[in-house]
Amino acid sequence: MLDDLRDLYQEVIFDHNRNPRNFRAMDDADLQIDGFNPLCGDRLTLFIKISDGVISDASFQGQGCAISTASASLMTEIVKGKTEKEAEQLFTLFHKMATGEHVEMDELGKLAVLAGVCEYPARVKCATLPWHTLDALLKGSEEPVTTE
Amino acid sequence: MNQQVEKSMPYDVEKIRQDFPILDQKVRDKQLVYLDNAATSQKPKSVIDSIVHYYETDNANIHRGVHTLSERATLSYENSRKKVQQFLNAGSEKEIVFTRGATEAINLVANAVRELVTVGDEILITAMEHHSNIVPWQMLCEKTGATLRVAPINKQGELIFEEFEALISEKVKFAAISHMSNALGTINPIKKMIDLLHRYEIPVLVDGAQAIPHIAVDVTALDCEFYVFSGHKLYAPTGIGALYGKMEQLEQMAPYQGGGDMISVVTFDKTVYNRVPYKFEAGTPNIAGTIGLGAAIDYVNGIGIEAIAEHENQLLNYAVEQSKKIDRLKMIGTAKNKGAIMSFVLDGIHPHDIGTMMDHQGIAVRAGHHCAMPVMDFFGVPATARASFAMYNTFQEVDALMDGIENLIEMFG
DSSP, rough: OOGGGGGTSSSSHHHHHHHTTTSSOOTSSSSEEEEETTTEEEEEOOOOOOTEEEEEEEEEEEOOOHHHHHHHHHHHHHHHTBBBHHHHHHHHHHHHTTTTTOOOOGGGGGGGGGGGGGGOGOOOOOHHHHHHHHHHHHOOOOSOEOOO | OOHHHHHHOOOOHHHHHHHHHHSEEEEETOOEOOOOOTTTTOHHHHHHHHHIIIIIIOOOOOOOOOSSSHHHHHHHHHHHHHHHHHHHTOOOOEEEEESSSHHHHHHHHHHHGGGOOOOOOEEEEEEEOGOOOOOOOHHHHHOOOOEEEEEOBBBTTOHHHHHHHHHOSSSSSEEEESSSTTTTBOOOOOHHHHEEEEEEEEEEEEOOOOOOOTTOOOHHHHOSSSEEEEGGGSOOOOTOEEEEEHHHHHHHHHOSSSTTTSEEEEEESEEEEEOOGGGOOSOOHHHHHHHHHHHHHHHHHEEEEEEHHHHHHHHHHHHHHTTTTOOOOSSOOHHHHHHHHEEEETTTTTTHHHHHHHTTTTTOOOOTTTHHHHOOOOTOOEEEEEEEEETOOOOOHHHHHHHHHHHHHHHHH
């Protein structure tokens, strides 16, 4: 009955929702910031450690839907070991993918499991909230991020 | 399926459904099941036709032309005012002010009340209000230095009456209370609340946005100073609503907006305002919407608000019974006296995922904070899923809702 929904809700997403990776507070984070989607109430706090321009650790806490939780979980996995610049490039690519622009899926790696979200305009912000939050963090913002 | 109940009902839901063209469609290849009525209701053909008729035959500005079309438009517009008056059992049609909706009506009143309060005064609301009956009063308090007092609710989502009573004092200059909660379905004992407030001579505004399609409202019996509602939850178009106000109150109140139609005489030295209710209706109003509201009231009267309420209550009771079979489902809002709203959460599944997954089965439910963030905070949830019933919903649709929930639980694992 719900087979066509599998494009959006792939098993990887359920897995990351049930067992989000890097789901912890980080007491010794170099940077941390809150992200909030006022439309649906999703909120997260993102923590990162940076040394020599490289993200050495990333984690998050918060509550949100399966899409935003999985997106945050995948993001914290993939940005570890990336330079700030590489993380920003990934954000640009991810944003394009989520809003339905053409991108080379190979460059997105695991993040491609979230490609289905572009068919659901009301849910795009669920997937992009963690990335907007990371973007603001890297740009040095201290204000909480909202998707509105 | 509860055949017994349906057979014993004189209520012909299939006939009613035929009056709502939008219901006969597929969404994502499934028959549409529309259960987001607390957000907005669908419109019967007679309402849609009334708007088409107005634009095709009578369109003109009101209250100013001497030509035939303007007279027709004015007559239809003012007829709607009479219909609202009768629907609410107000003493006079002059006590009905047309607004964009309940929100604008509350803002209109708050704007006038602002002139009457000062530092140390209090405004009383309840913990189950919609944002539209919180924010205008917060804005008033910011401007005046008055304090907002909030009467608490219990775990069932009912007003704790003793605590409400304890908050009432001579400091309270105005009270604004919801007739029925949009997030929880709770119906407040408003007559009892109004009587109590009146003992302290506190004027009361009742937010009837949710109650209006479910409960027969009699403002004369309630004796409230103000009652507000939105047409679009009552099968009328969006962008039209009404404020009932007691004449003695409306006459004392400052206009909300300045402009055409709300004046009698304008010179550069001074303007004399028009009489009530026109004093509050500046500019060319939503004429088509107002006519649509009149047609919606006719339609509801044709079926009978009590019969509608009875049908919706049976749907709600059936849904509550059926939902008990779903272990992971927790109902948010279990008041003894509640209207046809079922707000719920599923253990481990976020309401937004519920919303998308239900949509995939053709079922429209609301997922979110329902413009009642303080209510969500009270229950410790970020959001809920909400199914809300209207006159055209069926027991089969309740079954579809339950099947839909079970399907998504299975998929989520």
